[in-house]
Amino acid sequence: MKMADNDELENLFAQARQERPALPEDLAVRIETDAEAVRLRRLNATGRPARRSWLQAFEGVGGWRVLGGLVAASAAGVWIGFSAPAFLPDPANFIYAQETTFLVADLNLDADFLEAEE
């Protein structure tokens, strides 16, 4: 009987190893959906809350990536609050400005303005 030589077989194995398939994304989703169904069913059956539920909630709103963005935005806000760049008005002025309350009524619009409408 003829035989393929050992090198040929080893080459085919090597090729097969390199061609090992990735997990198709839709299959991964199906698998994770099953896992979630099993997990929830089990939690309902035992009646206890999920451990690390805060972590899952955290992942649910975007996880570390979103948290990183929030931290950066908050840090920027704090920095701007403390040292307003030249091109931004000093936020302190807004606060003081609001203290000198003025109402629409103070503008004394009633007479001329309303008459003009009529």
Place this chain on the structure above:
Amino acid sequence: MEDLTSHPEQARGGSAAMPEPSDDALLGRFADGDAMAARLLTDRLGPRSFSVALRMLGNRSEAEDITQEAMMRLWQMAPDWVPGQAQVSTWLYRVTLNLCVDQRRRKRPQTLENAPEVQDGAASVVDRMQDDARKDALQTALGQLPERQQQAVILRHIEELPNPEIAGIMDISVEAVESLIARGKRALAASLAGRRDELGYENG
């Protein structure tokens, strides 16, 4: 030697470099209600099950269903898993292989019964399987091996598992694994040589 370091678990979104929890630990976390553990286990173990199922069956959609079912059984057995007794991957490989065997047994008689009305239904099925596999000489040759030889060769030479782990998966001795692999490789070599001759006639 070839670069064999690429692992299929990298197929889907790698996470940040952190100490990797063991499969055991992740399964325990899943059993305790941690949804993220399921995602990590899917990324880590799903590709292995899929790779073996695809090699065993040579059919993508069947292999996908087998992997989904094997992983489903993993989720279901998680609370009963005893850490440290065996590797989770060993368990999953075994379940995957058993499901593949079941799938073939289910399929064979049905395929022949449902074959179109031709003189020789079996021959047409074989032709179709050969067509599907024509691109991959190894796949065709593997498909002709006895089931246990096929399993042992795939686990050793494509999944690159050590013989003791294969013995655990197949529930046989290491010596029996070695014997299956040796016989399987001899048969593969003969089949590939024969096929080369055939192709000389068929494809000209």
